[in-house]
């Protein structure tokens with residue numbers, strides 16, 4: 017059996033008294049696209065940040081290519097991060113740099129590429145997310161939210177990383193652009209052979225890009241399976257989530273008058 | 274909960290905690306300052322932001338300080354007929370003390386605040402996280418250029434402030450206090466020792482490092498949105514100012530005894 021590209025084993029994290037992750041087990045195979053679904057505030061973004069070493073997990077192991085990466089520091093950390101691309105939920109574009117410099121950042125700073133060559137690649141990647149070359153000269157604050165998201169997406173894939181995380185890639189996009197982005201993610205997996213882990217609330221998008229789906233609830237992965245199995249998962253939580261019903265085992269803590 | 278001993282204990286612990294975190298932070302910064310690659314472009318950009326754009330405020334501070342100093346020293350020295358010492362005391366007061374300290378405080382207000390706000394915003398909008406995921410160390414890319422630039426720029430700024438401050442004293446001395454143009458300048462230069470200027474410039478470099486360190490530290494560790502960034506900005510300016518005044522005493526004593 018081949019080792020998984022990325023594997024989380026019993027990853028836990030709490031903030032204060034609040035247990036956010038309580039032993040997450042998840043695997044992403046080589047060239048596989050895994051989609052994680054789950055309610056708002058269930059720790060999906062925290063999970064990605066644990067893998068990227070931005071948040072230190074309380075316990076558990078994170079294996080990349082079979083090697084534990086929890087607690088790596090210095091140049092070892094930089095090296096393993098160079099395998100990753102990350103689309104942040106809030107885009108997190110550098111507002112002191114122009115759009116193309118944002119996209120080219122990983123190439124210039126991380127890979128030491130010449131600015132001219134990096135710019136050409138940046139413009140090409142911007143084209144892939146439906147943005148013209150002249151957008152590259154603008155500053156991120158001059159873009160709409162959806163455009164910022166697409167720039168962030170271009171930045172995440174610019175270095176053609178081995179593992180790409182997409183934190184809600186289609187939120188805030190119109191349905192047509194959302195589908196273009198879905199295609200792009202599928203292409204990343206197929207053409208680049210990348211392994212991707214996508215977080216989304218958008219079930220149409222999840223069905224399109226996923227090989228496998230996992231659902232996170234109360235700090236655990238409560239269901240994980242092939243995308244064809246999602247409609248008859250036999251799991252009441254999953255059923256409620258994918259059909260977006262307010263009544264079911266998952267209760268939202270909202271106060272009714 | 275309200276046990277006074279517990280309160281003292283908590284305050285002491287948090288003080289030690291802060292000192293520890295700050296030391297680790299400064300050590301981390303220093304490590305990246307000396308280790309290549311060094312981003313000359315970023316350093317240059319910071320030097321312009323810190324130095325060039327601080328010139329007006331530092332210049333104004335210096336000229337008024339020099340003017341006031343001439344008046345006050347004249348009043349004091351005239352009480353024992355030592356008016357001729359005005360020029361000398363003005364230049365010593367400016368170069369050794371008021372030039373570096375007042376410039377340091379003014380620049381702290383401008384630059385520490387700006388750094389804390391910028392880095393704090395980068396922190397809360399996850400730009401610093403994004404930087405890390407793009408295999409770029411924030412200490413190398415954000416902190417080191419700021420610290421290097423501030424440490425190099427402050428002596429230059431203070432040197433300019435020294436000249437402008439002495440000019441302020443000269444203006445008041447000649448126009449209002451009736452000193453002769455030539456003799457004022459002569460007594461300014463004659464009794465001035467290199468060490469007066471050098472000690473001031475050394476102070477300036479240290480102040481530059483401290484004010485950038487406070488801006489970076491509070492910005493880097495800010496959390497919780499706009500309010501957190503606001504708090505970080507205030508803390509950066511206050512702590513930079515206090516550190517500058519404390520360091521000023523230490524450095525003065527060092528130069529005083531040697």
Ligand SMILES: Nc1ncnc2c1ncn2[C@@H]1O[C@H](COP(=O)(O)OP(=O)(O)OP(=O)(O)O)[C@@H](O)[C@H]1O
Nearest residue numbers: 031032036054055056057058059060061062063105
């Ligand atoms: N730095 C932090 N400090 C304290 N609590 C945090 C921190 N980061 C996240 N949390 C908490 O962890 C929980 C999970 O947050 P997370 O951002 O992972 O949610 P999410 O699943 O991504 O939700 P969404 O779908 O809304 O993005 C939240 O309740 C949040 O309050």
Ligand SMILES: [Mg+2]
Nearest residue numbers: 060061105183
């Ligand atoms: Mg999230």
